[in-house]
Amino acid sequence: MGTRVDHAELVVSPGELFQLSETKRIRSSIGLQLSDHSYLPKVDDPRADWVASVAVPAFKTLAHMGVLAPRFCTIGTGAGLDALAAVEILQARVVGFTDLHEDVLAYARENIRSNLLDKDVELIGGVGDLLAPLAGKLSQVDVLYENLPNIPMAGNEDLADGQTSSTFIAERSEEIPGSAEKNLVALHYLALQQAHPLLRVGGRVLSSIGARIPLSEILSLSGAAGYNGSILTYTWKVQSEPTEVVGGYAQWEREGLGPFHFYPVNVLRDAFEGLPPAAAGAQALKVEEELAPFEISALEALAMVEKGEKVGHTVAILDSVKIPDSAL
Ligand SMILES: C[S@@+](CC[C@H](N)C(=O)[O-])C[C@H]1O[C@@H](n2cnc3c(N)ncnc32)[C@H](O)[C@@H]1O
Structure with missing residues (x-):
């Protein structure tokens, strides 16, 4: 699939990874x-x-619906692969991208630039929090993608350390609806809020959300931020960084947040067998209901992870479409 050459270099086949x-x-x-x-x-x-299991199927679903994104933006791009997928699948020609760290952004810019065949793509990058670095630099965006982390730091984590900022978030000073706070989806809510002025009417935000909370709570984020929301795609993932992530959710569950849910991997595999992400998205509430008897809490999932067993979770792409002010 890909060859890990050394810590700083990877070779990826988009044919295989993105199918x-x-x-x-x-x-x-x-x-x-x-x-x-x-x-x-x-x-x-x-x-x-x-990117392979969530962003790419969502981009393909949009493209299949006839929705392309000449003006695309990703918040928290990491390696830059999501932007490359958008150039290929959504035919992005203007690509906005942000991340928290200078070095991540510099590598992402080069990763995007050096892997483009079509050199006529404008790259607009910015280092900093959410969309703040792109203020005044990007407008009339067609599709904005984000796959931001969820878990507030609870102790000795340091966002400047390694990949901590991919999993944990700093305390926020903005006003956040109580339900978004309790469900640990504050950054997704803030991204929706900040994206609104950058989007064209009819433009959309794709929020990639590990659905460890009810889909109804995820859907309510769109309305709270002034959009029309629906679930575009629904799929599942093996929990990556399981000790940190499940441990983080378990800690907040102990504090009374959530509850959060995970599933045994075989249950997810069976439930989604033969159900592509777009088809699952169209019947997401039904799939969620069928999975309900197999839900395990973060504390139970942590016990499995500690025994070396894999756990998984569902992932929803929340599709929030900007509606004209007159329709509000
Ligand atoms: C889970 S990774 C996702 C990377 C990539 N977009 C993907 O889908 O594979 C989350 C990314 O968001 C970045 N990030 C976290 N908090 C952020 C913030 N407040 N503003 C901008 N980027 C942030 C992290 O540094 C990390 O690169």
């Missing part, structure tokens, strides 16, 4: 340079990789 028969706008062999802070693509395990 594309050919690539027209990006190289057929993608070289990626990564810093210590860069979120590591799981190139040898597509089911654990966010």
